[in-house]
Amino acid sequence: MKVLHVIPSLSPKLGGPTHVVLNLVKALVKRGVEAEVATTNDDGADLLDVPLYQRTEYQDIPVWFLPRFSPPLKEFIFSSAITTWMWKNVRNYDVLDNHYLFSYAPTLAGFVARRQRIPYTVRTMGQLTPWALAQSRIKKQIYSTLIEHNTLTKAAAIHCTAKDESVDVRRFGIETPTATIPLGVDSPIAQPDxxxxxxxxxxxxxxxxxxxxxxxxxxxxxxxxxxxxxxxxxxxxxxxxxxxxxxxxxxxxxxxxxxxxxxxxxxxxxxxxxxxxxxxxxxxxxxxxxxxxxxxxxxxxxxxxxxxxxxxxxxxxxxxxxxxxxxxxxxxxxxxxxxxxxxxxxxxxxxxxxxxxxxxxxxxxxxxxYSWDAIAKQLAEVYKLIIQHRRLPHDVLF
Structure with a gap:
């Protein structure tokens, strides 16, 4: 089973989203899933000092870094290079796991996956909460009508991390099956005194x-x-x-x-x-x-x-x-x-x-x-169901 995770950026400055993808992919690899990441070299106002256009080991996981268009367009993070890469390589994976909404790389990944008949999941990352949708409301309404609603509707599943997030998905008018799986945390190293x-x-x-x-x-x-x-x-x-x-x-x-x-x-x-x-x-x-x-x-x-x-x-x-x-x-x-x-x-x-x-x-x-190993096991089960049925047959709650 070969899975590609798509995220606009792995910049440490993003905090939680970067931490989650790195640890989730690491846990999947440990369970025998061939998981990789495709992203840009975005680092906020700067650029990550990483090899481009090649599969590289980054913090112990395989990552494809493609150059970001500069200057960054806030969270949209456009990259013409990742466009070319997606059209060439998406067909080599069994499932795509797209992280973020209202951003170029995951939106593109969903579009290419549909054209090449590769199932994909979407992790909305809280971007469908009423508060989040109220930020830049008009832009998001236009983007949703033209692009994002179709991306979500035609996904094989939507990965939610809490029950309330699945409620937000339904409130947004999306009936795509949801897989509610929490995120994991690292066990802290004991610090005496x-x-x-x-x-x-x-x-x-x-x-x-x-x-x-x-x-x-x-x-x-x-x-x-x-x-x-x-x-x-x-x-x-x-x-x-x-x-x-x-x-x-x-x-x-x-x-x-x-x-x-x-x-x-x-x-x-x-x-x-x-x-x-x-x-x-x-x-x-x-x-x-x-x-x-x-x-x-x-x-x-x-x-x-x-x-x-x-x-x-x-x-x-x-x-x-x-x-x-x-x-x-x-x-x-x-x-x-x-x-x-x-x-x-x-x-x-x-x-x-x-x-x-x-x-x-x-x-x-x-x-x-919140164990990463348990969460990777649950997500791998969802991937298997998607590969078997082309779409998650029903909502799943772990």
């Missing part, structure tokens, strides 16, 4: 309660709301420190830094920049609570990583695994306003036992639901 080491690294008093935001710095994820919530808690006499871990648009980061200064939180907020590996594990194991107050997340990979590390989480209903978190008593799900986020953080500051209970339940949920 994590809290003292974290505080030493970032020059924080060990007595302070450490709040972690670990995600792309983007207005959708509402780091500004978290800053305002922390300010309110400090005004109420709480001794805490916020670690803002992640990268994003430079102008938006400057806005967040200006807000930090305006709120007089300069000595209580640290912008760490992009983190990975043991530095990331240290953040997840040394902090006291993880907060992601997003407007919208199709899954919330950073939330799942915090659960796996045993870090209590606070998130919002817009994160589509929030019903699973609530059902498992693995975190606090609150409305995305300053008062409720502040109250949730305060409840964890004041109640160590609650933190312990959430930590234990969060680890259990991650171990039971």
């Amino acid at each position: 994590a809290k003292p080491r974290l505080c030493s690294k970032y020059k924080i008093s060990e007595s302070r309660f450490v709040v972690l935001f670990l995600s792309r710095l983007h207005y959708k994820k509402r780091p500004d709301l978290l800053l305002q919530s922390v300010h309110q808690l400090v005004q109420n006499g709480k001794d805490l420190h916020l670690l803002m871990a992640g990268t994003g648009d430079e102008n938006y980061i400057s806005e967040l830094q200006s807000l930090t200064k305006k709120l007089q939180l300069g000595n209580r907020v640290t912008f760490t920049g992009f983190v990975q590996g043991t530095d990331k594990d240290l953040l997840l194991q040394g902090s006291d609570v993880f907060v992601l107050p997003s407007f919208s997340e199709n899954f919330g990979i950073a939330v799942a990583e915090a659960l796996a590390a045993g870090l209590p989480v606070i998130t919002t209903p817009g994160v589509q695994i929030s019903p699973e978190i609530t059902a498992a008593h693995a975190g606090l799900v609150v409305d995305g306003d300053k008062e409720q986020v502040s109250q949730a953080i305060q409840s964890l500051i004041d109640n160590p036992k609650l933190r312990q209970d959430l930590s234990r339940s969060g680890k259990q949920l991650a171990q039971q639901r």
Whole structure:
């Protein structure tokens, strides 16, 4: 079974989407699936320093990188080279797995696959939530009418990562069968004495309660709301420190830094920049609570990583695994306003036992639901059904 994953970019700056594709393909390869990736050399405003026009091993998985048209057209990421490559090579695969909507490479892949009678799946990645569709609404309505509705309707299956995402698909008017399979997270490497080491690294008093935001710095994820919530808690006499871990648009980061200064939180907020590996594990194991107050997340990979590390989480209903978190008593799900986020953080500051209970339940949920190996096995089963029937015969929920 030979499967091609198509994604506009593998830039580390994209955060979750890149992390997911790399780990998903790696897990599929371990299970004996001949999985490869076709993408561009996009790296935001820059270009990845990678070999082009050849199959190369990139972070332990086989990838075909094609040159991106410069300058980038935001998320659309046009590439004439990938057009030529697709027409020549798509016929060599049994299934295509396309990641993203409203972007050139996966849209093209679906079109070519239909012409060459190769079945394909689509992972919508939260782009059909009401909030996401409201962004650049007119452009998306036109694009959907002309292109994307047909892409989704003629797909062999739509890969959803949470029940709410499959609801969004139906709300969009698509009746294509869905395969609801969660995403996975890496098991963290244990970091002894994590809290003292974290505080030493970032020059924080060990007595302070450490709040972690670990995600792309983007207005959708509402780091500004978290800053305002922390300010309110400090005004109420709480001794805490916020670690803002992640990268994003430079102008938006400057806005967040200006807000930090305006709120007089300069000595209580640290912008760490992009983190990975043991530095990331240290953040997840040394902090006291993880907060992601997003407007919208199709899954919330950073939330799942915090659960796996045993870090209590606070998130919002817009994160589509929030019903699973609530059902498992693995975190606090609150409305995305300053008062409720502040109250949730305060409840964890004041109640160590609650933190312990959430930590234990969060680890259990991650171990039971978010294993990359189990997810690769489930997805391989979906691929086999598609190859056998040319289309997923019915909705599948794992």
